[in-house]
Amino acid sequence: MKRTKIVDIFNPELLGKEVCVKGWVRTRRGNKYVQFVALNDGSTIKNIQIVFDMNNFTDEQLKPVTTGSSICVEGILVESMGKGQTCEIQAKTLEVYGTADPEAYPLQKKGHTLEFLREKAHLRPRTNTFGAILRVRSALAYAIHKFFQEKGFFYLNTPLITASDCEGAGAMFQVTTLPLNDLPKNEDGTVDYSQDFFGKPTALTVSGQLEGELGATALGAIYTFGPTFRAENSNTPRHLSEFWMIEPEMAFYDITDNMDLAEEFVKYCIRYALDHCRDDIEFLAEHFDKGLIERLEFVLHNDFVRLTYTEGVKILEESGKKFEFPVSWGIDLQSEHERYLVEEHFKKPVILTDYPKDIKAFYMKQNEDGKTVRAMDVLFPTIGEIIGGSEREADYDKLLKRIEELDIPMKDMWWYLDTRRFGTVPHSGFGLGFERLVLFVTGMTNIRDVIPFPRTPNNAEF
Numbered sequence: 337m338k339r340t341k342i343v344d345i346f347n348p349e350l351l352g353k354e355v356c357v358k359g360w361v362r363t364r365r366g367n368k369y370v371q372f373v374a375l376n377d378g379s380t381i382k383n384i385q386i387v388f389d390m391n392n393f394t395d396e397q398l399k400p401v402t403t404g405s406s407i408c409v410e411g412i413l414v415e416s417m418g419k420g421q422t423c424e425i426q427a428k429t430l431e432v433y434g435t436a437d438p439e440a441y442p443l444q445k446k447g448h449t450l451e452f453l454r455e456k457a458h459l460r461p462r463t464n465t466f467g468a469i470l471r472v473r474s475a476l477a478y479a480i481h482k483f484f485q486e487k488g489f490f491y492l493n494t495p496l497i498t499a500s501d502c503e504g505a506g507a508m509f510q511v512t513t514l515p516l517n518d519l520p521k522n523e524d525g526t527v528d529y530s531q532d533f534f535g536k537p538t539a540l541t542v543s544g545q546l547e548g549e550l551g552a553t554a555l556g557a558i559y560t561f562g563p564t565f566r567a568e569n570s571n572t573p574r575h576l577s578e579f580w581m582i583e584p585e586m587a588f589y590d591i592t593d594n595m596d597l598a599e600e601f602v603k604y605c606i607r608y609a610l611d612h613c614r615d616d617i618e619f620l621a622e623h624f625d626k627g628l629i630e631r632l633e634f635v636l637h638n639d640f641v642r643l644t645y646t647e648g649v650k651i652l653e654e655s656g657k658k659f660e661f662p663v664s665w666g667i668d669l670q671s672e673h674e675r676y677l678v679e680e681h682f683k684k685p686v687i688l689t690d691y692p693k694d695i696k697a698f699y700m701k702q703n704e705d706g707k708t709v710r711a712m713d714v715l716f717p718t719i720g721e722i723i724g725g726s727e728r729e730a731d732y733d734k735l736l737k738r739i740e741e742l743d744i745p746m747k748d749m750w751w752y753l754d755t756r757r758f759g760t761v762p763h764s765g766f767g768l769g770f771e772r773l774v775l776f777v778t779g780m781t782n783i784r785d786v787i788p789f790p791r792t793p794n795n796a797e798f
């Protein structure tokens with residue numbers, strides 16, 4: 337008999353009909369006359385209740401049906417008298433696919449802490465919480481493609497292994513096939529990379545932007561959506577060593593167009609999740625964050641406040657608030673500063689622009705004042721920075737001068753500079769940290785809980 341997914345079973349047209357469901361047992365309870373099993377197959381947060389009339393089944397048959405075991409049941413879908421569910425299945429046949437020893441299976445019924453579940457990341461997708469988070473994550477990924485595809489943006493795949501450091505932060509994971517305990521050396525004692533796999537030093541990418549610009553200055557508007565890697569040793573609830581980033585890049589967009597797109601884009605994603613993942617978001621709201629849905633609606637219904645970094649710093653300085661990191665013009669804002677502006681001062685998402693050039697990457701368009709660049713960061717409640725972007729420097733000479741000032745090796749950059757040599761155009765783009773978006777939409781507070789298998793300093797298990 338053809339299997340019905342549990343997400344499709346709560347359908348009045350199926351009432352009275354014979355159905356087949358397959359999944360993992362969440363709980364079993366009952367007495368010697370009747371046994372109730374709550375079954376989940378991952379297609380929805382909801383379980384289907386299965387009723388075993390013990391006149392038709394033996395104790396022996398039901399014995400392996402414990403939390404975590406996998407079964408197949410055929411039976412009749414009927415209206416349920418129990419509270420909390422609309423229908424249930426009266427079992428006719430039972431097949432046990434796999435048992436789960438109750439002594440060994442770690443996910444017993446009662447709510448485990450998120451910390452405990454991180455240690456069990458191989459099994460945590462089977463919990464209500466992680467099922468919900470992973471379904472929301474999947475829906476958001478779909479929404480992102482849908483948003484850009486419907487706008488005529490092209491999906492561009494940029495390389496994961498690269499020889500250039502886009503952000504210039506130097507926090508790259510090296511990729512090499514050289515034998516680490518017997519490195520080939522040049523006469524001067526340095527490593528002889530000509531013998532390495534690519535004939536030069538390479539690393540995992542920190543951003544697909546530079547190649548994204550090549551795409552945008554050919555196809556007009558592109559977006560990337562892929563993994564990025566940062567070897568920064570920041571053990572915070574908002575940083576991963578491997579995270580997913582969405583990087584749209586658009587020819588003929590100035591910074592205002594860029595801000596408009598960023599705002600429309602995040603609002604679209606949040607709307608999509610609210611419309612398509614209601615049950616999961618309600619579950620997460622109820623169990624973790626009572627204010628979640630209100631906060632999501634709030635972002636949707638408010639214009640983001642736009643101001644310059646300089647204005648932002650002034651507000652922070654005049655706030656009278658004692659920050660852990662003192663504020664003055666020129667510093668890189670910390671999450672506490674960003675959150676103060678968003679949560680306490682404006683009480684709305686904020687887009688800060690025109691940051692000091694010394695704290696931003698080389699490719700950003702330089703302002704007339706000689707001190708700032710046309711950067712934009714989108715700041716969100718609870719998260720801080722969710723998007724970072726800019727208008728790009730389109731002028732060849734200015735860009736080259738900046739590259740030289742920062743000592744970026746030209747041999748790595750010749751192809752990038754060619755976009756400014758041949759038909760250069762004003763253009764802009766930004767990067768959205770996918771996990772930060774998932775954090776915001778699910779109301780989770782630790783980024784390790786919104787990616788199936790987090791990579792952080794000292795943690796590459798699973």
Ligand code: 4AD
Pocket residue numbers: 502503542543544545566574575576577579581583584721722723724725726765766767768769770771772
């Ligand atoms: O601000 P970032 O470093 O900007 C760039 O990489 C640009 N190349 C983007 C562009 O203009 N195309 O990173 C962009 C976003 C941040 O705003 C943040 O949401 C996320 O990526 N992000 C991280 N997310 C998780 N873990 C980390 N270690 C992250 N670093 C940045």
Ligand code: MG
Pocket residue numbers: 721723724
């Ligand atoms: Mg940034």
